[in-house]
Amino acid sequence: MPEQRITITIDEKGQITAKTAGFKGEACLDELQSLLEDLGTIHEVKKTDAYYQQNAIKVTQKQTLGRT
């Protein structure tokens, strides 16, 4: 049975990189949008060779660290 995979990497500053596999067309972006909504502003979208099979997207966090 086909699988859909998303690999999400969060670095020490909170920047998120997400890679998808097993999605068709724009569905990967929709899925990432729902997962990463409000967690950061997307600043880079890379369409890989197998665009309809695999996409990579980078998100930077829009929140700044501050003490309350």
Next chain:
Amino acid sequence: MSAVVKTVTPFTQRDLLLEALDELGVVYHEKGNAIMTERVDDYGAQRFIYEQGAYRFQHDSSPWRKLNFKEWKTVSAFLGAVEKAYHQAYERLQQRLAEEERRLLEEERKRFVEQQKQVVIQRAKKQGYNIKEIRKGNKIQLQLVRTTY
């Protein structure tokens, strides 16, 4: 006639002054708003009195009076030593505060990253993914897998 006058650094921080006296090996005890030292002159123990926001040194003002007190015979020499030790204690305090600031920022950073992770995990679970968390150095990797039918 003209002159240049320089004052001793005002000892505004009690804890730093006590730390400086400890560093110099000066025996003292506190009495009300005064820090009584073991230096004794005709008027009794020489002391630091807290007034107008700082500790000021009270002593017999006789100019010829010299005390055999460790290596500081004159009041001027003693206060010079206290001033130097006070400055060093102040520097140490600044370092401690900077370190504490760094520690707090680091804790806040970790809390923020953990919060990011938890949000992603909760959303992924709701969307039917199995989740595996892997640590790669300073980074967190979440592997989300979902079977489609």
